[in-house]
Amino acid sequence: MTDREKILSRLDELNIKYELTEHKALFSMDEYDEAGINDNDEICKNLFLRDYKGNRHMLVVLRGSKNADLVLIRGEINSSRLSFASDERMKKHLNVTAGSVSPLGIINDVNDAVEVYFDRDLKDDVRLGFHPNDNTATVFMSFADINRYIESTGHRVSFINV
Numbered sequence: 001m002t003d004r005e006k007i008l009s010r011l012d013e014l015n016i017k018y019e020l021t022e023h024k025a026l027f028s029m030d031e032y033d034e035a036g037i038n039d040n041d042e043i044c045k046n047l048f049l050r051d052y053k054g055n056r057h058m059l060v061v062l063r064g065s066k067n068a069d070l071v072l073i074r075g076e077i078n079s080s081r082l083s084f085a086s087d088e089r090m091k092k093h094l095n096v097t098a099g100s101v102s103p104l105g106i107i108n109d110v111n112d113a114v115e116v117y118f119d120r121d122l123k124d125d126v127r128l129g130f131h132p133n134d135n136t137a138t139v140f141m142s143f144a145d146i147n148r149y150i151e152s153t154g155h156r157v158s159f160i161n162v
Contacts, residue, residue, distance in 0.1 A: 003105070004134055010149065014149060019140040020132070021129075021137060023136065025135045029065075042127065045061070048090050049073070057115065058115045059101070059114050060119075060160070063119060093114050103150055116158065121162075
């Protein structure tokens with residue numbers, strides 16, 4: 001079973017309503033805009049970060065239009081200096097590659113090593129878009145449903161202000 005199938009199966013098990021949109025591989029917010037997928041929805045920016053010593057790993061989800069200010073995020077999550085995690089760490093913890101990071105990948109964090117943070121501005125949104133562990137599709141659902149999905153994996157969402 002592919003990761004995408006595993007994710008969609010979990011969504012179905014949880015009776016979460018979602019819409020799956022297939023598209024060419026998209027790697028950036030600009031590419032989403034060019035493809036017209038971000039016109040009426042909120043495609044989220046997903047950052048997989050690590051602290052200075054590599055002891056903490058964080059998945060931070062922001063509005064696609066927001067800047068990823070690592071200094072601000074660092075203060076919000078009470079961390080040492082932050083940097084983007086390596087491809088090896090992405091693969092190890094979320095089983096994803098660069099350009100495919102999303103909170104749906106938390107299903108692969110069986111060691112509970114990843115902290116999940118959402119920008120508080122997303123809390124009431126009814127249509128957020130995320131890759132299902134590959135960047136050739138986007139899954140749309142509400143914040144309430146992505147939160148329920150994350151909780152089903154044993155993780156919890158913490159909120160930050162970005």
